Structure formats: C-alpha cells, structure tokens
Amino acid sequence: MTVTWERFAGNTDSFALRISFMADPDGGHAVTAAESASWGALQLWVDGKNLCAHTDQGESMQSAHWYLLPLIEWFLDSWNPLLHEERLPNRNSADSAVIALRSSRNAPELAGEAETVAWEQEWYDWRGRHALRVAREGGLFPNVVFRRLRDYVEVSWDDEPLAGSPSGFQFASTTGWVLLEPAQVAGPVHEVLAAALERLHNVVPGSERVADAARKLKDLTVPDQHDQRVRWLAGLPSRPAAPGRLLDRISAVDSGALWNRITAALTAHGQDEATRSALATDDRPLVVAGSCQAALLFSAVSPAVSDSDVERLAGVLISQYRSSDPESAELLALTRPEQPNPVSPAWDQGYDLAESLHDELDLDEPEWIDVEKVMSSLGIARLDRSLDDRTIRACSLVSPSHAPTVVVNSNAPQMVSSRAVRFTLAHELCHILYDRAWGRRLAIASGPWAPRGIEQRANAFAAMFLMPPHLLASAIADSPDPISEPDGIRLVAARLRVSNRAALEHLYNLTLMDEVQRDHLIREMDTGSSRSW
Amino acid sequence: MNCAILASGTDRGEAAMDERETTTGLRPLMYEPNPKHKPLPAPGRHGSICPPDADGPALLRGSDENGRKRYATDGSRAYCAQCHDADGNVWHGYPVDWEEVPPSLVGDWIAAGRVDRRTVRRAKRRRGR
Numbered sequence: 001m002t003v004t005w006e007r008f009a010g011n012t013d014s015f016a017l018r019i020s021f022m023a024d025p026d027g028g029h030a031v032t033a034a035e036s037a038s039w040g041a042l043q044l045w046v047d048g049k050n051l052c053a054h055t056d057q058g059e060s061m062q063s064a065h066w067y068l069l070p071l072i073e074w075f076l077d078s079w080n081p082l083l084h085e086e087r088l089p090n091r092n093s094a095d096s097a098v099i100a101l102r103s104s105r106n107a108p109e110l111a112g113e114a115e116t117v118a119w120e121q122e123w124y125d126w127r128g129r130h131a132l133r134v135a136r137e138g139g140l141f142p143n144v145v146f147r148r149l150r151d152y153v154e155v156s157w158d159d160e161p162l163a164g165s166p167s168g169f170q171f172a173s174t175t176g177w178v179l180l181e182p183a184q185v186a187g188p189v190h191e192v193l194a195a196a197l198e199r200l201h202n203v204v205p206g207s208e209r210v211a212d213a214a215r216k217l218k219d220l221t222v223p224d225q226h227d228q229r230v231r232w233l234a235g236l237p238s239r240p241a242a243p244g245r246l247l248d249r250i251s252a253v254d255s256g257a258l259w260n261r262i263t264a265a266l267t268a269h270g271q272d273e274a275t276r277s278a279l280a281t282d283d284r285p286l287v288v289a290g291s292c293q294a295a296l297l298f299s300a301v302s303p304a305v306s307d308s309d310v311e312r313l314a315g316v317l318i319s320q321y322r323s324s325d326p327e328s329a330e331l332l333a334l335t336r337p338e339q340p341n342p343v344s345p346a347w348d349q350g351y352d353l354a355e356s357l358h359d360e361l362d363l364d365e366p367e368w369i370d371v372e373k374v375m376s377s378l379g380i381a382r383l384d385r386s387l388d389d390r391t392i393r394a395c396s397l398v399s400p401s402h403a404p405t406v407v408v409n410s411n412a413p414q415m416v417s418s419r420a421v422r423f424t425l426a427h428e429l430c431h432i433l434y435d436r437a438w439g440r441r442l443a444i445a446s447g448p449w450a451p452r453g454i455e456q457r458a459n460a461f462a463a464m465f466l467m468p469p470h471l472l473a474s475a476i477a478d479s480p481d482p483i484s485e486p487d488g489i490r491l492v493a494a495r496l497r498v499s500n501r502a503a504l505e506h507l508y509n510l511t512l513m514d515e516v517q518r519d520h521l522i523r524e525m526d527t528g529s530s531r532s533w
Numbered sequence: 534m535n536c537a538i539l540a541s542g543t544d545r546g547e548a549a550m551d552e553r554e555t556t557t558g559l560r561p562l563m564y565e566p567n568p569k570h571k572p573l574p575a576p577g578r579h580g581s582i583c584p585p586d587a588d589g590p591a592l593l594r595g596s597d598e599n600g601r602k603r604y605a606t607d608g609s610r611a612y613c614a615q616c617h618d619a620d621g622n623v624w625h626g627y628p629v630d631w632e633e634v635p636p637s638l639v640g641d642w643i644a645a646g647r648v649d650r651r652t653v654r655r656a657k658r659r660r661g662r
Contacts, residue, residue: 029567030623032618056577102660117637120639123632124632124636138580138615139581164583166573
C-alpha cells in the first residue's frame with residue numbers, strides 16, 4: 001500500500017506518533033467518504049517501543065492499519081481527561097491504568113444488578129475517556145491507556161486480544177507503563193492531529209466531521225480550557241455517579257459545584273496570596289503541565305470528600321502558605337525527585353531510598369529511630385487534624401510557597417497507636433523527600449485513592465527507615481526469644497517502636513523467614529492476644 | 534454481522550432489509566458488509582473478523598441503537614454496527630468485546646432474557662486468555 005501522506009512528531013525514545021494515509025484497499029466500500037480518506041497506518045512510540053508493531057498471519061507489521069478519522073476525533077473529544085484525570089474508576093485497584101481496567105471490569109461477584117450496571121457504567125465512561133481502543137471502530141488497535149499521574153502522563157499498555165482478532169495476530173509489546181512530561185505527549189499528538197485534519201480537509205473538503213474536528217482542535221488552545229483542566233486534575237467527576245454506585249458514594253453535585261466549594265473554602269480565609277498560591281498552575285497552551293496544590297491534594301482523597309474535610313484541608317493549604325523560603329537548607333539538600341520505576345518493585349525502591357537516606361543522615365541512634373526528631377531537625381511541621389474520612393492516615397504538603405508539613409489524621413483508626421503514628425510519619429517523610437514533581441511541589445493524601453505505586457514505595461521506605469538492618473540485628477540479638485516465636489517478634493517490634501505486624505512483614509521481606517513461618521506467626525499472634533498487632 | 538453475507542459474496546443490493554423503521558430515519562435498516570471484517574484479507578487490510586456463523590442481517594434486525602451505533606447479541610457474543618450511508622440507512626457490523634457495549638444496554642438485554650449476566654461476566658473474565 002502506497003503512502004500518500006504522513007506526519008511524524010515526537011521522539012521515539014520518549015513519545016512519538018506517526019499517522020500515514022494510504023488509498024483505501026477496498027475503494028471506500030461500506031464506509032463514509034471521510035473515513036475512507038482517513039484509511040492509513042498508525043504508529044505510537046513509547047519509551048523506545050512501537051506499540052503498534054504486531055505479527056499478522058506470520059508477517060511482521062510496523063503499523064496498525066485502519067480508518068483513522070475516529071481516532072483523531074477520539075483524541076480531540078477526550079483531550080482534557082486524557083491528559084489531566086488521574087483517579088481510576090470504582091477503586092484504586094492497580095499501579096497502572098491498563099492493569100486497573102483489566103482487574104476491575106467486572107463488578108464484585110455479589111453485587112446486585114443495579115450496582116453492577118452502575119459499576120460498569122463508571123468503568124465504561126472512564127475507559128471511554130482514556131483507552132485508545134475506544135476509537136477502534138472495528139479495527140485492531142493496541143491496548144494503550146493514557147491518564148494523568150500526579151504531574152506526569154502515564155501511558156500503559158498490554159497485549160490483550162480483541163474480539164475478532166484472527167489466530168496468530170499478536171502485538172509485539174506485551175505489557176508496561178511509563179511516566180512522561182505532559183507536554184511530551186500533548187505536543188506531538190496535537191501536531192500530528194492538526195496536520196492530518198488539514199490533509200483530510202483538502203481531500204474531502206465538504207466533510208462536516210472533518211470540519212467539526214478542526215473546530216475542536218482549535219478550541220484546545222482557548223484560555224477557558226484552564227478551569228476544565230484543573231477540575232479534571234482535582235479528580236472531579238464530569239457528571240454525578242450513577243445510582244447504585246458501590247463503595248465510595250459521590251454526592252449528586254456537579255463537578256463545578258464541588259470545585260466551587262474547594263475554591264470557596266480557600267478564599268474564605270481572606271488571604272489572597274495564599275489562595276492564589278494554592279491554585280497556581282504551570283499552564284501550557286495544550287495542557288496543564290504542573291498541577292496546583294489544591295488539585296493535587298483533592299485528587300488523592302475519596303471522591304466522596306465531605307464539606308468539613310474540604311474546609312479542613314483548604315485551611316491547611318492556607319495556614320501553611322509562606323511567602324518565601326519555606327524549606328530548610330538541610331531539607332533542600334536531601335530532597336530529590338525519584339520517579340517510580342516500572343521495572344523495579346516498589347518495595348525494592350523504598351528500601352533503597354531509606355538506606356540511602358540513612359547513609360546521608362548518618363544517625364547515631366543506639367536502639368530506635370526517632371523519626372519525629374529527624375523531621376523536626378529538617379524543619380518539617382507536624383499538624384494534627386481530625387478528618388471525616390478515616391481511610392486517610394495523613395497528608396503531606398510542600399512547595400516553594402508552602403512550609404513542609406505532615407498532617408496526621410487523628411480520626412484514622414490506626415492513630416491510637418504511637419507506633420502507627422511513627423510509621424505514618426516515616427511514610428510521609430518519603431513523600432516529602434522523593435515524590436515531588438513540577439516546581440518541587442507535593443500535596444498528597446495517603447489513603448486508598450493515592451497512587452498505589454508511590455504509596456507502596458513509601459510503606460517500604462518507612463519500614464526500612466525505622467528498622468535499618470543494624471538496629472534490627474541488634475534487636476534480634478538482644479531478644480531472649482527467637483523471631484520464629486511470637487514473643488520474639490513482639491520484643492523486636494517493641495525495641496524498634498513499630499507495630500508487631502510491621503516488624504513481621506519487614507523480617508519476611510528481608511528473607512529472615514519464609515512465607516510459611518510468617519503465616520504461622522500471624523495466626524499465632526492473632527489467636528494469642530488481642531494486643532498482638 | 535458481516536460474515537453470513539460475505540461468505541456468499543452477496544453485495545449491497547442483495548443485502549437483507551428490515552421492515553422496521555428506526556428512530557434514525559424513515560428508511561428501513563439495510564445491511565451491507567465491509568470486506569475488512571471478512572476472513573481473511575491480507576495483513577494490514579482487516580479489522581476484527583466476524584465469526585463464520587454470525588448472521589449479519591439478523592443481528593442488525595435485532596440490534597438496539599445507542600448513540601451513533603447499534604449493538605446486538607446472539608446470546609453469547611456481542612456485535613456493533615455502524616452506519617456508513619445515512620441517506621440509505623445502510624449499516625455494517627463487526628464483533629466487539631462485552632466491555633465495548635454500553636452497560637445500560639447489557640442490563641436491558643439481561644432483563645429481557647437475551648443474554649444472562651453469568652455469560653457476560655465469564656466472557657469478560659476470559660479476556661486475554
């Protein structure tokens with residue numbers, strides 16, 4: 001098939017898109033003229049991989065071939081959620097969107113019919129905004145999902161076959177995900193879409209669909225896109241959830257009203273500079289490259305956030321505003337953004353970060369790590385607030401205009417234990433040191449709606465930071481009972497001032513016991529005493 | 534929805550017609566296959582391939598409109614149809630996965646006994662195997 005036109009934009013090492021047009025091999029049979037004119041080849045390059053490369057009938061193909069006008073229209077219709085919406089549908093079920101969609105496509109087994117339809121509707125709508133295959137219209141496209149993840153765009157993919165895939169049809173890239181700067185994605189896609197629409201307009205000048213798409217393309221750069229994009233960043237639904245929704249109930253308000261509540265809660269304090277700072281973004285013509293603190297914070301809380309939690313969290317954003325130099329030199333020296341690594345397990349990354357921090361701090365603690373003292377010495381403030389949402393353990397906040405702060409949710413059930421509080425503080429320390437993005441900003445609520453990858457990494461960091469090998473070894477050596485016995489675990493945990501469960505899991509992760517021993521100890525400690533954990 | 538007709542090489546003029554009027558127009562639904570869903574064009578020239586036992590015209594007759602598309606089921610699989618000639622109300626179709634069908638429509642089909650929930654669940658669970 002001869003290529004009659006093509007456009008490539010981007011960098012194949014990070015993100016690139018190529019669209020080529022060719023003569024429709026069936027001469028426009030059973031499609032519209034505009035669709036036929038858009039017959040061609042698609043290549044999507046991510047992290048050096050061509051996600052459209054596949055094998056078909058024993059032949060290696062470098063492109064997916066299909067009518068590409070629906071794909072162009074889908075990109076334009078989905079633009080803002082595609083590049084700004086982070087929160088997954090129904091539940092935060094996996095590290096990457098493609099895996100989350102796979103694992104949550106069925107409602108829980110015992111859900112009723114109304115709940116099942118509501119679950120599936122939310123899933124279907126979310127997929128419609130994020131999954132490239134929504135634009136396939138009968139073609140065989142790779143399974144690629146785009147979403148926002150903090151200040152990055154996550155692109156994830158797998159090779160799940162489609163209905164009607166012939167035997168032997170197989171995409172070359174199996175599964176993976178990468179994080180990219182938003183502009184790295186938005187720029188090439190926009191460039192290729194603009195050129196393709198210009199070409200289609202020349203070939204089928206009377207097409208209403210092409211003209212409509214061209215209008216949408218033009219609208220992407222108008223200034224009033226900003227508000228919509230920030231709402232997507234804040235995780236505000238575009239419409240109320242369907243009746244019967246399981247788990248997190250979203251009150252039946254539109255996203256505009258919810259965002260207005262957030263901004264009203266900020267402005268109610270009468271501190272204009274602090275409010276502006278909480279809402280400041282890094283806007284590019286096509287995308288919000290750097291999210292504002294308010295959107296970052298509220299995107300990680302439950303979709304059912306209460307009015308009083310909105311007010312309390314907004315209050316923290318205002319009270320922790322600083323006009324200059326909010327961070328100590330010591331904290332700045334230790335801070336470095338560490339993008340989650342899709343290849344390395346989150347636990348390994350967290351352990352590695354904790355060990356390197358111990359190397360840098362060179363703490364002289366004989367028995368246990370005083371994490372509060374460490375945070376205080378770095379100038380990190382601790383606040384205690386009672387949030388209605390008991391699944392949030394704590395929030396972290398820092399930026400060039402916000403004092404580094406950890407807000408402990410005193411209403412979370414774990415916070416009755418001082419050991420759990422210590423673990424939570426260490427977890428938040430990880431966020432403050434390594435999870436900042438654009439402009440050294442961070443605002444995150446640690447709970448079930450926070451990005452799973454960085455939450456798991458922060459948990460591992462906390463375990464290793466509070467239980468470094470040298471202190472663990474001396475605690476084990478000083479214990480009269482071996483760690484194969486419940487009392488041994490209790491003594492080690494007490495010495496290090498962590499929960500029994502945290503100590504046990506850490507010992508298991510360090511391969512100091514196997515799975516059978518760990519499970520046996522869990523059972524013993526569950527039945528042995530109500531104070532065990 | 535293509536294959537029964539495609540298998541016999543029937544073109545648009547011989548395609549089955551539906552007497553029922555639709556909400557999209559006054560003309561009856563007409564079915565015309567797209568050769569790109571026929572088994573099996575050369576690599577790079579096809580999309581989802583219709584199973585050999587799919588009866589395109591019958592599926593179109595029993596389909597439900599949703600947005601710009603129509604959807605149908607044979608009780609175990611799902612299909613989608615797209616209009617490629619609005620004046621003639623002419624459609625072609627192809628197989629889709631259950632997750633591509635609007636959930637409200639699946640709910641209606643289950644309520645009407647056209648498919649059961651367990652079949653849909655299992656089909657979704659088996660994706661990718």
